[in-house]
Amino acid sequence: MQIDWSYAWSALLKNWPMFWYGVKVTIAFAIVGTVFGFLIGLIIGAIRAIPMDPLDSTFVKGLKKFGRWITGFYIWVFRGTPMMIQAAFIYYLLRPVLNWNPITAGFVIISINTGAYMAEILRSGIQSVDAGQLEACKSMGMSNFQAMIYVVFPQAIKNTFPAIGNQLVVNLKDSCMMNVISVTELFFQASSIAGSNMRFVEIYFDTAIIYLILTTLTTALLNFIERKMLRDKEEEKKPIFREMSA
Amino acid sequence: MSQSIIQVEHLKKSFGSQEVLHDIDFSIEKGEVISIIGSSGSGKSTLLRCINLLEIPDSGSIRFHDQDILNSGLKPTDYRTKVGMVFQNFNLFANKNVLDNCVLGQRKVLKRSKEEAIRIAKEHLEKVGMSDFLSKPSTKLSGGQKQRVAIARALSMDPEVLLFDEPTSALDPEMVGEVLDVMKGLAKSGLTMIVVTHEMQFAKDVSTRVIFMDKGVIAEQGTPDEVFNHPKNPRTKQFLSRFLESTQANQTEE
Numbered sequence: 001m002q003i004d005w006s007y008a009w010s011a012l013l014k015n016w017p018m019f020w021y022g023v024k025v026t027i028a029f030a031i032v033g034t035v036f037g038f039l040i041g042l043i044i045g046a047i048r049a050i051p052m053d054p055l056d057s058t059f060v061k062g063l064k065k066f067g068r069w070i071t072g073f074y075i076w077v078f079r080g081t082p083m084m085i086q087a088a089f090i091y092y093l094l095r096p097v098l099n100w101n102p103i104t105a106g107f108v109i110i111s112i113n114t115g116a117y118m119a120e121i122l123r124s125g126i127q128s129v130d131a132g133q134l135e136a137c138k139s140m141g142m143s144n145f146q147a148m149i150y151v152v153f154p155q156a157i158k159n160t161f162p163a164i165g166n167q168l169v170v171n172l173k174d175s176c177m178m179n180v181i182s183v184t185e186l187f188f189q190a191s192s193i194a195g196s197n198m199r200f201v202e203i204y205f206d207t208a209i210i211y212l213i214l215t216t217l218t219t220a221l222l223n224f225i226e227r228k229m230l231r232d233k234e235e236e237k238k239p240i241f242r243e244m245s246a
Numbered sequence: 247m248s249q250s251i252i253q254v255e256h257l258k259k260s261f262g263s264q265e266v267l268h269d270i271d272f273s274i275e276k277g278e279v280i281s282i283i284g285s286s287g288s289g290k291s292t293l294l295r296c297i298n299l300l301e302i303p304d305s306g307s308i309r310f311h312d313q314d315i316l317n318s319g320l321k322p323t324d325y326r327t328k329v330g331m332v333f334q335n336f337n338l339f340a341n342k343n344v345l346d347n348c349v350l351g352q353r354k355v356l357k358r359s360k361e362e363a364i365r366i367a368k369e370h371l372e373k374v375g376m377s378d379f380l381s382k383p384s385t386k387l388s389g390g391q392k393q394r395v396a397i398a399r400a401l402s403m404d405p406e407v408l409l410f411d412e413p414t415s416a417l418d419p420e421m422v423g424e425v426l427d428v429m430k431g432l433a434k435s436g437l438t439m440i441v442v443t444h445e446m447q448f449a450k451d452v453s454t455r456v457i458f459m460d461k462g463v464i465a466e467q468g469t470p471d472e473v474f475n476h477p478k479n480p481r482t483k484q485f486l487s488r489f490l491e492s493t494q495a496n497q498t499e500e
């Protein structure tokens with residue numbers, strides 16, 4: 001067991017264009033997955049958090065129940081299976097119909113996968129907003145929908161920001177599973193370089209370092225935003241430091 | 247045709263197997279200031295919440311200008327716009343500053359222009375003495391300030407009736423006065439109000455009618471003089487004497 005440090009360094013420089021391409025794809029996947037996953041999660045989380053209103057008609061009540069059931073099923077499936085399997089299965093399943101390329105398929109899959117996690121984060125965030133906020137909205141004639149958009153969501157998002165941001169870090173790492181459908185993200189590129197040079201240890205070491213730099217910078221950025229948000233808040237004066245374990 | 251703004255008939259409400267309101271009949275006319283008093287758990291909040299449809303009565307009717315609102319005479323959201331509510335815990339929008347708390351509903355529900363909404367909000371914030379705090383986050387206000395903003399927010403919607411559910415109960419004693427003063431001003435200006443309160447002096451001085459609730463029924467109602475000075479129901483007497491004792495005890499302590 002040993003690493004040739006100088007080879008690790010020179011291979012990094014020599015193959016940098018390929019690494020760099022992989023980095024860009026990985027970052028794109030992390031951002032697309034987190035942004036669209038967030039939007040999906042907001043909708044799904046809201047469907048799951050909307051309370052049964054006694055004023056609802058039987059039809060609306062039935063619709064809400066169905067919505068909860070179907071979203072629960074979605075979350076169960078996508079959190080309960082590896083994203084790598086989801087990617088392989090969905091990509092090949094729909095390829096004859098959609099004739100899509102791996103990148104498009106990958107964007108869709110990482111978004112749907114992240115959406116399942118975001119849905120649970122945002123559902124709990126929505127439910128943690130004081131019920132009086134919704135009542136105040138209703139008491140002045142706002143609809144449930146308006147109350148959600150203007151009052152509940154902003155508070156839910158702020159309260160769950162650490163967990164939401166964490167998904168960005170998770171996606172930086174987990175996008176590597178997209179190599180299974182030949183998306184040219186960082187790990188896929190690394191494997192190609194390693195394979196063509198027959199030097200696995202040094203190339204994967206380089207790759208790990210690049211991932212570590214990406215996650216560290218992202219974590220620092222998220223901490224900065226978080227602290228800025230907390231500064232406006234009276235209760236919490238101390239910054240929360242993010243765990244790197246995610 | 248009655249002159250009532252709101253008319254409640256045979257209202258019943260249960261939570262599970264516990265019936266909290268038994269057959270309530272009650273109406274309010276324009277310009278009335280009604281105080282609802284009674285011991286805790288007697289159903290005062292539930293009655294108020296039923297009137298605003300935050301709770302849905304199990305049976306009975308609520309009529310608003312002779313329109314039945316429980317059986318689809320009027321959309322619940324449209325009705326609620328006309329019946330404002332001030333909560334014990336203020337419930338100011340935590341993500342908005344003072345001005346925006348008063349603007350949001352006007353913009354989204356009444357569809358007022360931004361300029362008009364701001365103008366009206368400022369007017370009411372002025373009235374409650376909060377115009378120096380327009381851009382302050384609502385979470386950074388004291389309890390008394392929060393409640394005054396909550397009142398301005400409700401007024402900004404031009405309600406025909408304003409409901410208050412123990413508006414001073416969550417306040418530190420030194421802040422009760424500033425909120426009661428605002429409410430006195432509103433009463434004087436002719437606003438129709440229903441106030442659930444433990445402030446007996448306020449009920450005595452300000453209301454045109456006092457309702458005493460006991461165990462889910464209206465046990466007695468009348469002018470402040472009738473209810474406070476000549477109560478007929480023994481339960482009213484008992485409740486008032488208990489109150490008198492506690493205020494006297496407080497006074498001797500001071």
Ligand SMILES: Nc1ncnc2c1ncn2[C@@H]1O[C@H](COP(=O)(O)OP(=O)(O)O)[C@@H](O)[C@H]1O
Pocket residue numbers: 261266284285286287288289290291292293
């Ligand atoms: N959402 C609820 N679920 C179950 N019980 C409730 C609920 N709201 C009120 N109650 C019960 O109804 C009774 C009347 O409560 P409330 O109207 O709040 O009384 P008050 O405002 O006069 O103190 C109490 O026994 C209370 O426990």
Ligand SMILES: [Mg+2]
Pocket residue numbers: 290291292412
């Ligand atoms: Mg109460």
